[in-house]
């Protein structure tokens with residue numbers, strides 16, 4: 001029925017030891033996390049996406065956040081060089097999966113660092129967070145890789161959030177939505193709208209009029225429903241305790 005596929009990666013036994021930067025540790029319930037991850041994958045499939053599992057990386061606590069080790073554009077998979085050293089081994093299995101799927105492979109190389117969570121594509125622009133994980137050299141390398149597609153890359157400062165997409169995402173019509181307390185530069189975007197909750201800044205575009213959001217942002221979901229979007233919500237509380245959000249749990253391949 002569909003050519004839409006999404007990469008996901010099952011959480012491993014060390015999930016509770018995932019990295020934290022901006023929040024205090026709150027114990028993660030591993031079993032609940034697996035149930036939430038399965039419900040997330042189910043929501044993708046219900047919306048017509050085929051889910052492809054990258055083999056788990058059980059020694060990497062944050063491997064479930066599969067968006068971070070790769071940026072995919074058309075037939076090119078840019079393997080990231082994660083800014084946190086302990087996340088770098090996550091790229092091995094992701095690269096193998098992308099090769100097996102027939103993607104061309106490019107790489108972000110040291111001294112460049114880049115996490116996929118910092119890359120927000122909207123229209124013909126890639127906004128890339130200059131964050132604690134992604135540096136200027138990484139952004140320049142990504143810009144070079146994306147140039148062949150006519151994609152323009154624009155760096156955006158990120159100081160108050162982990163990744164650019166922890167602070168903002170984009171609606172199908174190009175409006176960038178964010179949670180003001182962690183957005184450093186609203187002026188970077190041609191159209192910006194504030195959401196009332198932190199999780200309200202995170203949308204996975206399931207279709208032209210269909211969004212996936214976290215259950216932790218009910219008021220934002222209502223606002224977006226009022227704009228005509230069909231919004232599916234999933235509870236991802238255990239991943240939010242690790243600074244994860246709906247966007248980072250999958251990579252949509254189009």
Ligand SMILES: NC(=O)NCCC[C@H](N)C(=O)O
Pocket residue numbers: 018019020021062065067068084087116117118162163165166242243244245247248
């Ligand atoms: N793209 C994302 O927002 N990923 C979330 C990563 C959370 C993980 N605990 C980390 O600090 O790397």
